[in-house]
Each structure stands twice: as structure tokens, then as C-alpha cells.
Amino acid sequence: MRKASRLFEIIQILRLARKPVTAAEIAAQLEVTVRSIYRDIAALQGMRVPIEGGRGIGYILRPGFTLPPLMLSIEETEAIVLALALLERTGDTGLKQAAKQVNRKIAGVVPPPLAGLFSDNALHAWGSPAPVPEAVDLAMVRRAIRDEQKLALDYRDELGRATERTIRPIALIYYSQTANIVAWCELRQAIRNFRADRVEHCGPADDFFHGQGERLRALWVQGWTASEPA
Known part of the structure; x- marks a missing residue:
């Protein structure tokens, strides 16, 4: 989670809390270190966000602090x-x-x-939910798309052929049966779609493609009518 998003989430946690919240509790919710939360709270206090408390006793948001109103039709x-x-x-x-x-x-x-x-359940989206992929964490894929980080994966295509790929993920498509990872494949040197349910292993690679994501998405859009299987 990027710092700006994390600062907003800390404010939301404290705003909704009914009692002081410790840095450890906030860190557990946001999946970061306690030290990061201490730094973030100090930064918020430096921005004049009225957070009170300290280490060991927890933090509260002084009444009266509000975020911009959410106006919805x-x-x-x-x-x-x-x-x-x-x-x-x-x-x-x-x-x-x-x-x-x-x-x-x-x-x-x-x-x-x-x-x-x-809360009234007046609107519903019906149908069977897609199964959770066994070998790939979609949250990790979304994070890699945001951070423009390459992924290393073991993939088996529709004919059962196994390959090892290094990809530059640029988008996720959610279908009723599965999710598709859209990426630049360094093996094929082209945009490819990888079904999440055919991925046998996936993890971050020690390399990035900073500044290329927008260009690759534009290339993907141009080729929608001529996409090829992985």
C-alpha cells in the first residue's frame, strides 16, 4: 500500500473507532510494520490532523475532524x-x-x-462466484500492475503444454469462470492473456518495467480484435 493511501486508511480507522487503537492493531489491518504506523501518525500530526495518544496506550482522532463530504445521488x-x-x-x-x-x-x-x-439487500448480482485461483494471488498481481513489477510464472496452456514465463502485467480481466492476467510476455515478445486457473506458480520477479505500463496498455487496446492465446 502506498503511503498516501495508508495515511487515508489510518484516518478512517481512527474515525470509526470507539476506543483508542494501538499502532499494532492498525499495522495488522494494513499489513505493514508497527514502525511504519508510528512514522505515518507522526506525519499526520505534522499535517495538523488532530490525532492524540501515544505508544502503548493507543491513538484516537479528536472529535470534529471531518473528511470532505461524499455527495451521491x-x-x-x-x-x-x-x-x-x-x-x-x-x-x-x-x-x-x-x-x-x-x-x-x-x-x-x-x-x-x-x-x-x-444494508437492505435491495440490489443483487446473481450467479455462481468464480473459484479462487489456487496458484496465484490476485492481490499480488494487482499490486504488480500498480508498481509495474515483473512476475515470474509457470504456466500450462489449454493443450497442457508447460512453460516458464516472465511477464509485465498491465491489466486483470474478471470473467465468471476465472480471471485473466493481461501482460507483455517476454518469451513471446507480445501481449498475451494468462488464465489464472492455468497458472501453476506465480511470484514477483526482481525486476520492474517502470514507465512502460501505459504504453503497453495502449498497445493491448489496439490489438483487442486480434488477441492471441498464451
């Missing part, structure tokens, strides 16, 4: 509710957990007439 709120419901059908456990957190956060700040949409 009925249609915009319904769009968010349905989009969050659709995430439940993906095999991405990280996104499904994030969807629940978004649901709680928005329900806590929108006016009462809109808040009911997040």
Missing part, C-alpha cells in the same frame, strides 16, 4: 451497491474483503435515506 449510490455486489462473484479474495470495507465506510457517511441501500 440515488443512481450513483445504486451503481456503487451493485458494483460492490459484483465483486462478490470474482475469485479475488482481496477485492471481496475491500468491497465489504467500502460498503461499511460509505454506509457510515451517506445520509440515512441512502444508507439503507447498503
Whole structure:
């Protein structure tokens, strides 16, 4: 998680808390070190965010501090509710957990007439959810796309042929059956789609492709009508 996102999440955690929250509890929720949380809280306090407390006793957000208001129409709120419901059908456990957190956060700040949409189950996304991939963490893939980090994977195509690939991931496509990783394949020297359920092993490579992601996505879009299997 990048620092800017982490600072926002810390404010949200403290804003919703009913009692002081320790740095260790915040670090566990955000999956970072306690030392990072101490630095982040010091940074927020330096920005005049009214956080009180200290090591060993926990932190609280002084009453009266508010984030910019979230103004949503009925249609915009319904769009968010349905989009969050659709995430439940993906095999991405990280996104499904994030969807629940978004649901709680928005329900806590929108006016009462809109808040009911997040708890009344009035809108549904039906259908069987996609299975969770066994050999690839989709949260790791999403992080690699953001950070423009290469991935090393063992892949087996539809004919059962096994290959080792180094790829530059640029997008994820979620289908009802599986997720597809869109990437520049260094073996094939072209854009390829890799079905997550055919990946046998995947991990970050010790190399990056900084500054290339946008160009590769543009290349991918240009070739939508002529995409080739991996």
C-alpha cells in the first residue's frame, strides 16, 4: 500500500473507532510494520490532523475532524451497491474483503435515506462466484500492475503444454469462470492473456518495467480484435 493511501486508511480507522487503537492493531489491518504506523501518525500530526495518544496506550482522532463530504445521488449510490455486489462473484479474495470495507465506510457517511441501500439487500448480482485461483494471488498481481513489477510464472496452456514465463502485467480481466492476467510476455515478445486457473506458480520477479505500463496498455487496446492465446 502506498503511503498516501495508508495515511487515508489510518484516518478512517481512527474515525470509526470507539476506543483508542494501538499502532499494532492498525499495522495488522494494513499489513505493514508497527514502525511504519508510528512514522505515518507522526506525519499526520505534522499535517495538523488532530490525532492524540501515544505508544502503548493507543491513538484516537479528536472529535470534529471531518473528511470532505461524499455527495451521491440515488443512481450513483445504486451503481456503487451493485458494483460492490459484483465483486462478490470474482475469485479475488482481496477485492471481496475491500468491497465489504467500502460498503461499511460509505454506509457510515451517506445520509440515512441512502444508507439503507447498503444494508437492505435491495440490489443483487446473481450467479455462481468464480473459484479462487489456487496458484496465484490476485492481490499480488494487482499490486504488480500498480508498481509495474515483473512476475515470474509457470504456466500450462489449454493443450497442457508447460512453460516458464516472465511477464509485465498491465491489466486483470474478471470473467465468471476465472480471471485473466493481461501482460507483455517476454518469451513471446507480445501481449498475451494468462488464465489464472492455468497458472501453476506465480511470484514477483526482481525486476520492474517502470514507465512502460501505459504504453503497453495502449498497445493491448489496439490489438483487442486480434488477441492471441498464451
